[in-house]
Amino acid sequence: KAGVTQTPRYLIKTRGQQVTLSCSPISGHRSVSWYQQTPGQGLQFLFEYFSETQRNKGNFPGRFSGRQFSNSRSEMNVSTLELGDSALYLCASSFDRGPYEQYFGPGTRLTVT
Amino acid sequence: GQNIDQPTEMTATEGAIVQINCTYQTSGFNGLFWYQQHAGEAPTFLSYNVLDGLEEKGRFSSFLSRSKGYSYLLLKELQMKDSASYLCAVALLDSNYQLIWGAGTKLIIKP
Numbered sequence: 001k002a003g004v005t006q007t008p009r010y011l012i013k014t015r016g017q018q019v020t021l022s023c024s025p026i027s028g029h030r031s032v033s034w035y036q037q038t039p040g041q042g043l044q045f046l047f048e049y050f051s052e053t054q055r056n057k058g059n060f061p062g063r064f065s066g067r068q069f070s071n072s073r074s075e076m077n078v079s080t081l082e083l084g085d086s087a088l089y090l091c092a093s094s095f096d097r098g099p100y101e102q103y104f105g106p107g108t109r110l111t112v113t
Numbered sequence: 114g115q116n117i118d119q120p121t122e123m124t125a126t127e128g129a130i131v132q133i134n135c136t137y138q139t140s141g142f143n144g145l146f147w148y149q150q151h152a153g154e155a156p157t158f159l160s161y162n163v164l165d166g167l168e169e170k171g172r173f174s175s176f177l178s179r180s181k182g183y184s185y186l187l188l189k190e191l192q193m194k195d196s197a198s199y200l201c202a203v204a205l206l207d208s209n210y211q212l213i214w215g216a217g218t219k220l221i222i223k224p
Contacts, residue, residue, distance in 0.1 A: 004155075033212075040121075042216035043156075043200065048209075056209040090155060099144040099163070099204035102212075104155035 002027065004093050004105035012111045018079040021108045025072050025093030031055075032074040033102065034066060037088045046089075049074050050097050078110075086112045115139045117215035119201050124221045125191055133186045133199050133218045141206030147175055147186045148200040150217070156200055159186065188220075196222045 005024045013019050025032050034046040045058035049068035066076040072093075078085055088109050092102035116138045125131040137145070144163035148156040162168060162177035162184060174187040188195055201215040 035214075040216065043202075043214040045212065045214070056211055097210050099146075099161065099210065101146075101158045101161065102156075104157070106155050 004091060004103050006089075006091050006105035006108050008108060009106065010109045010111075012113060013081050014113055015081055015083060017081050018077065019081060019110060020075055020077045021089055021091075021110075023074045023076075023091030023093075023105055025074070025091075026103055029093035029095055029103070030072055031094045031097050031100075032068060032072060033092045033094075034074070034076050035090045035092065036060075037090055037107070038086075043090070046076065048097075055097065081112045083112050086110060115203075115205070115213045117201055117203060117213055119199075119215040119218045121216070122219045122221065124223060125188075127191055127193060127222055127224050129191050130187065130189050131191060131220065133188070133220065135184045135186070135201035135215055137182050137184070137201075137203045137213075137215075139182075139203050139205055139213055142179060143204040143206040143210075145175075145177055145184050146200075146202040146204070146212070147184075148202065149197050150200060151197045159199075191222050193222050193224070196220060 031050045033048040035043040048056040068074045088107045090107045091105045094100040147159040150156040160175040167176045177184045198217040200217045202212045205211045
């Protein structure tokens with residue numbers, strides 16, 4: 001079974017630009033969560049999607065948004081990039097909502113200059 | 114508020130045993146996860162505890178005490194490949210099934 005895939009793997013953007021990251025979950029997984037990871041901060045929860053609906057949202061500004069498609073693939077968008085948005089963005093999928101094991105993708109390393 | 118504490122960094126010797134602690138204060142509890150994350154890689158699942166006690170899985174064991182808000186991950190017969198960050202996460206008992214993550218413990222194994 002193929003794992004979670006994320007594209008692109010690396011991205012360099014300039015302040016003020018916007019970016020879209022993509023995540024394809026494991027086949028059959030319906031829940032997709034997004035996290036931001038920076039050194040020393042651990043995983044910061046962005047949002048969770050299930051059945052094309054955002055079910056849960058972390059404490060991030062409205063510049064961060066996402067969506068999920070009918071095939072469970074998900075995208076997240078960051079508008080008006082700031083230097084502080086430089087981070088590793090991880091996508092994780094799980095079979096269903098609830099305390100299930102999450103399978104993480106390799107992440108997208110975003111650098112904002 | 115929700116809070117999870119883990120040591121920032123630990124050092125251990127190859128072949129030895131190390132215990133990584135995680136304490137939590139959360140509103141509601143629906144289990145505790147441990148994940149391993151090698152540098153530059155994605156986190157991978159190690160264990161999930163929802164009842165008190167010790168669960169053993171090969172060289173790795175995880176313990177939970179709900180009354181004390183405490184868990185630990187025990188790694189035996191340490192190998193160099195165990196050098197990684199170990200993340201503790203608590204599942205909240207709410208309708209959002211939210212996970213609260215600790216900042217992680219970086220484990221350094223020395224020969």
